Amino acid sequence: MHEILGPEATGGCGSGGHECGCGESGSTTYPELDARAIPHAIRHATIFGALDAVAVGSAMVLVAPHDPVPLLAQLQERSGSGFEVEYLERGPEAWRLLLTRRRG
Numbered sequence: 001m002h003e004i005l006g007p008e009a010t011g012g013c014g015s016g017g018h019e020c021g022c023g024e025s026g027s028t029t030y031p032e033l034d035a036r037a038i039p040h041a042i043r044h045a046t047i048f049g050a051l052d053a054v055a056v057g058s059a060m061v062l063v064a065p066h067d068p069v070p071l072l073a074q075l076q077e078r079s080g081s082g083f084e085v086e087y088l089e090r091g092p093e094a095w096r097l098l099l100t101r102r103r104g
Helices: 040-052 069-079
Strands: 032-034 059-064 083-090 095-101
Touching: 032 040, 040 059, 040 069, 069 083
Parallel strands: 032 059
Antiparallel strands: 059 095, 083 095
């Protein structure tokens, strides 16, 4: 799992003590998912699966081939205000967004 989403996505790994036993050290960078490499037919499902693994208070960076407005609308329907969205880059080659899971 850490190879895909990084240690922050599984809760204990990104926290100071790094208690999961995976052998990796804690990190201050967020995992990045490059959606451009995911087949279109399974892209949204893959992104939602990755977002489900992001711990409360942590985040992931999504790299998309276009402005992911339809995905963000689906995310809003699916999780309400469960994620904060911040654009880090707005094209033209890629759109990079920081998606932070909000605390309850």
